Structures are given as structure tokens and as C-alpha cells.
Amino acid sequence: MPTKHMLAKFVSAIGLVLTIVPAFLVFKGILTLEENHHLMLLGTIFWFLSASFWINKDN
Amino acid sequence: MKKSAYVQQLDAINEYEFSPVPPEKHKGWKSFLGMYAGEHTAGTEFVIGPLFVVHGVSAIDLITGLLVGNVLAVFSWAFLTAPVATKTRLTLYALLEKITGKGLVKVYDVVNGLMFCFLAGSMIAVSASAIGIPFKIAMPGLADWYPTGIGWVLIVFVVGAIITLIATLGYNQVSKFANITAPWMILIFIAAAVAVLPQLGIYSIQDFWHVAQTKIWTGIPLEGQSKFTFWHIMFFAWFCNMAMHIGMADITILRYAKKWQYGFASFGGMFLGHFIAWIASGILCAAALGNIVPGPIAYTSAGIAGIICVVLAGWTTANPTIYRAGLAFQAIFPKTKRWKVTIIVGIITTMAACFPALVMKLLDFVALYGLVLMPMGAVIIIDIYVLKKLNMASNYAQFKNIPISWQAAGAWVITLIFCLALNVYLGVDIFFLGLPGWFIAAGLYIILSKLIQSKNINYAH
Numbered sequence: 001m002p003t004k005h006m007l008a009k010f011v012s013a014i015g016l017v018l019t020i021v022p023a024f025l026v027f028k029g030i031l032t033l034e035e036n037h038h039l040m041l042l043g044t045i046f047w048f049l050s051a052s053f054w055i056n057k058d059n
Numbered sequence: 060m061k062k063s064a065y066v067q068q069l070d071a072i073n074e075y076e077f078s079p080v081p082p083e084k085h086k087g088w089k090s091f092l093g094m095y096a097g098e099h100t101a102g103t104e105f106v107i108g109p110l111f112v113v114h115g116v117s118a119i120d121l122i123t124g125l126l127v128g129n130v131l132a133v134f135s136w137a138f139l140t141a142p143v144a145t146k147t148r149l150t151l152y153a154l155l156e157k158i159t160g161k162g163l164v165k166v167y168d169v170v171n172g173l174m175f176c177f178l179a180g181s182m183i184a185v186s187a188s189a190i191g192i193p194f195k196i197a198m199p200g201l202a203d204w205y206p207t208g209i210g211w212v213l214i215v216f217v218v219g220a221i222i223t224l225i226a227t228l229g230y231n232q233v234s235k236f237a238n239i240t241a242p243w244m245i246l247i248f249i250a251a252a253v254a255v256l257p258q259l260g261i262y263s264i265q266d267f268w269h270v271a272q273t274k275i276w277t278g279i280p281l282e283g284q285s286k287f288t289f290w291h292i293m294f295f296a297w298f299c300n301m302a303m304h305i306g307m308a309d310i311t312i313l314r315y316a317k318k319w320q321y322g323f324a325s326f327g328g329m330f331l332g333h334f335i336a337w338i339a340s341g342i343l344c345a346a347a348l349g350n351i352v353p354g355p356i357a358y359t360s361a362g363i364a365g366i367i368c369v370v371l372a373g374w375t376t377a378n379p380t381i382y383r384a385g386l387a388f389q390a391i392f393p394k395t396k397r398w399k400v401t402i403i404v405g406i407i408t409t410m411a412a413c414f415p416a417l418v419m420k421l422l423d424f425v426a427l428y429g430l431v432l433m434p435m436g437a438v439i440i441i442d443i444y445v446l447k448k449l450n451m452a453s454n455y456a457q458f459k460n461i462p463i464s465w466q467a468a469g470a471w472v473i474t475l476i477f478c479l480a481l482n483v484y485l486g487v488d489i490f491f492l493g494l495p496g497w498f499i500a501a502g503l504y505i506i507l508s509k510l511i512q513s514k515n516i517n518y519a520h
Contacts (some may be wrong), residue, residue: 019364021515023250027257036254037362040247044364047243056235 006055011046018043068357079148085317091324094312094379096387097128097237097298100244101330102185102373107299108340113351114287115280118271124289125337128296131328133322135297135304136313137438141322143443144313151311152390153433158442158461167435167471168387174302174428175384176404179377180411183222184418186373187214188367189354195278197356199415215412222374223405226381227398236378240371245331247368248393251360252339255346275345294490295422296333301429301493306436311386312379381405426489432498433493434474438467441504448506451512466507474500477511 022039025031031039109119147154151171191198196210206212221366225236256262261270272278280286303309304325313322343356348355357365385401392400411417417424446453456464478496481487 013412016243019243020246020250026254027262029257029262033360034362036250037364038362040250040364044243044247044367044513048239051243052238055238 005054005057008050011050012054015043015046015048015050018046063401071500076364078153080314084313084315087317088321088324091313091316091321092327093238093241093295095328096331097241097328098243098376098379099325099332099376100241100248100372101332101376101417102182102189102330102353102369103376103421103438104248104332104336104372105340105343105356105369106185106351106418107342108337108342109344109351109356110422112276112291112341112344113281113349114284114291115278116276116292117278118268118276119280120287120289121276121292121338121341124292125296125334128293129333131293131297132300132329132333133326136309136325137320137322139440140304140307140309141313141316141319143439144305144310144322145316145319146443147310148314149310150314150386150390151308154310154439156306156390157454157457158439159435160252160461160463162462163456163464163468164393167432168390171308171432172253172384172387172391172404173382174325174432175387176408177411177417177424178428179222179380179384179408180414181417181421181424182373182377182380183215183219183409183412184373184415185353186218186222186370186377187211187358187412188352189369189373190218192354192358192366193363198352199418202419204414204416204419212413216409218370218373219405219409219412222377223381223402223409225374226378226385226405227401229298237375240375241331244368244372244375247364248336248339248359250358251365251368252342255343255360256331257340258346275341281349291488294493295426296329298429298490298493299333302432302436304436305493305497306429306432307439308383308432317334329494330365377408381408384408389520423489426493429487430478430492430496431475432495434471437474437497437500438470438504441501441508445501445505446508449509451508455508455512466504466511469507470500470504471501 005010018039020043022031022036026033116124143154152164152168155167159167170396188198191210191214194210194214196214197208199207199211256267259270259274261267298305316322343360344351347359352371354366357369359365361368381401382403384404385397388404389395389397389400418493442453442455452458454465456462474496477499478492480487481492481495
């Protein structure tokens, strides 16, 4: 169970990174706005698939 | 007839509507941090930030006004609301019953419950404005006050039904939902704003302040809009949740807090939602060439994730607001289960949400909503902390077993009449009425209590 918990947290962290980091890459001119949209959506999916497994358990 | 398992589960949920929350049910600070962060990073932030831009606030007035106003809001929760909540452990309605009497609290409940319904309705409307985009359904514009078509009404009803279902499950479910969405949501706001900075000509941090002053918060209002200053922003940031903190509505939530210091958890909501998110949505508005409709703004800057964000941001505010409205109306019908009342409230809210005017006139409605409920917050503070020191009885209605405390009713009504007169005859903006109104309500309650309380009261009670 702890391993599953840790895995969920790891996936959530990736989700948040994919949500925020690409926007700064757009700001730096490395990504386009459209590429950013795809990555944000991916990050959103990762977050919601994983966060419910650990957030309220920790509380 | 045999009840379904779901109904039995709903009946078993005890939210301590009429009794103090027992110690074993007290919650840790994380629960409140998640609740406040989720509730105040809401769909309406996508509207409020752009409205500041439309009203021509300057960049320096915006930043300083938000800083001061939000600090004052946090202090109001921490030093006024939370101490009352942890001292009494009662819902707002249970506490008001003791102070103002069952008759007056019923009037208050109706006003409060309706205000909550309309507020939650605006959140549902914001969520619905985003859902229509992928279905290519025409969304209401700024000039629309009435339902714009069957597609709009259908979307509003679907969103309203889902939110109501979650609210029937009680505070725990609402808190869990907010906890999950909050961290991701604020990152969407930030990411969306950062990603459109190059469109505004900001390519480095050094560019930001110059562009902020010349292209975003220019200090020039759009035609037909009033000019906002530092004072408008400060008082709006402080009083936009006046009903919750100074008006004491949040004692219903904070009565679960282990310590009064958990009132500072409102910091999360204020500085993520009412600082960062308002600034971010202002940037999005400028990048969208002045468009202020939440769905399109979010979609342009953050794609489908932006749409999801607007939808969920509306939910996280509408959920606790419908929950509070359910408690308000349950106080009128105490024998009816809270979840049944919540469903009725959800239906009223959803019908209200069909009218886009709730969103388009949001700033005025939010200010009015806080102002109308504020005097009772002043009554509660004076009753708990001042009356006994002045050798008067607190909880007067309960003590005398009367349905209406006329000192509370007088303080409430006269304060509102005074504020209305200030607005109509002296032209004082609605955002500025809350502060003098509180002191007038407090003073009136003391004076009227002195006049009304009979001399033969046994104060030792």
C-alpha cells in the first residue's frame, strides 16, 4: 500500500510539473502556446488520476 | 417503504447543526487551508481580475490595494471569526437563535440563504460558460442579463445537478473535493498568465512593470465604466467576503477548527486566489484584448485544461456556498434533513444561474451581499465580548425566551437604512459602506440593548 501511495504522489508531482513548467518554456520562446496546451492537459490528467489516492488520506 | 442505502447514508451524516461540534470531530489546519484555497481560487476570479482592468485601475494601485485589503481580510477571519467559532462551536444560525431569537433568525436565514443561492448561482454560471465552448453553444455576453437559449439552460442544469449532489454529502465531501483541486488550480491560473506574457510584449522580468502600467492596468477605464482607485481595490479585497468574516458566516466552518489560530488559514485563499489569481486573470484579459468572459479567456490561454479549470473553479466555490445555504434554510425547517434542504437549495440556485446578470454585475452583487449580512456580525461580536462588561445580558433572546430581540433587529435594519442613505444621498460607493456600517451596527446594538434590557435581569446567568 505505501508503494502505491508513493507512486500516486510521484504521478501527481509529474502532473503539476507538466501543468506549470511548459508555460515558462513558452515565456522563454522554447515551446509554442499550442504545445503548452497539450502538456497542461496531460498534467491535468495525471493530477486527477493520482491525487485522489493520497491527498485526503494524508489529511 | 424501504429506504435506499444512499438515503440511509445521507440520514446518518451528522453535521452538528444544533449542537456544539465535539472535540473528536475537530479538524487540523490542512483541512481549512485546502478549503480556503479552493473556495477563493474560484471561477469568479476569472471575472473579478478582468473587471479591475475594465475599471481602469493603475498597476501600483492594484498591487498595493490587494496587499493591504487581503491582509485585512485575513486578520478579520483570524481575530474576529475564528475566536467566535472556537469559543461557541455552533453554526451561525444556532448562535443567532440564542442572541436574536428564533423569529428574527428566520428572517436572517431567508436573506442569507437567498444571498448564498445567488452567489452559488454565479459560480455555476461561470462553470457553464466554459462547458459551452467544446459544444460550440453560444455563451452569454457582457450585455446579456437573461437566459440566452436552451443550450445554455441545459448546461447550467447539468452543472447545478452535479454540484448539488456533492453538497448533499456534507462538509467532508466538500473539503475533500477542494483539497484535490486547489493545488492544481492555482498552477493553471499562474501558467495561463505566464504563457501569454510574450503576447503582451513581456519577454523578461524587467519588461513586466512597464507593460503592466501601459498595457494591462493602464489607469484608464473603458468607456462607460467608473474609475477604480487604491481605495476601491483595498476595500473590495477586504470586504468581498465580508459576509464570511466580519459577518460571521464562516463560524459554521471554523467551528470545526482545533484552535482559533486556524483562521489564519484564510491566508491561503486570499493570497493565492485574491492576489495571484486576480492578477493572473487581469493579464489574461489584457492578452484577450479586453474580453472578460471566463470560458474563452481560459481556453485561449490554457486550452482544454483552462476550460476544466474554470469548471472546477466554479464548483469549489459553489459547493461550500450551497452547503451553507442548505444550513441556512434548514434552520427554518429544523425537522427536515439537511440533504433534502440542500437539494431544494440546489434547484433554486440552478434556476438563478440561468440568468447571466449574476456574473455580469458580480462586483456590485458581492459588495451588496456582504453589506446586507454584516450588521449581524457586529451584533454577535458585541454580544459575546462587550455586553457582559457593560453589565448587560448576552444571549438575550434565549435568556428572556422571546422570538425577536428588538435590539438586534433595530441594529440590523437601521444600519442598512443608514448605509442606503449614504449611498443614495451622499453618493458613497457601495464598496466603502461596510466599515462605517459595522461601527454603526455595533453602537446601535449597545445603545438599544441598554434601552431594552430590563433592570431586573439576573445577570449571574
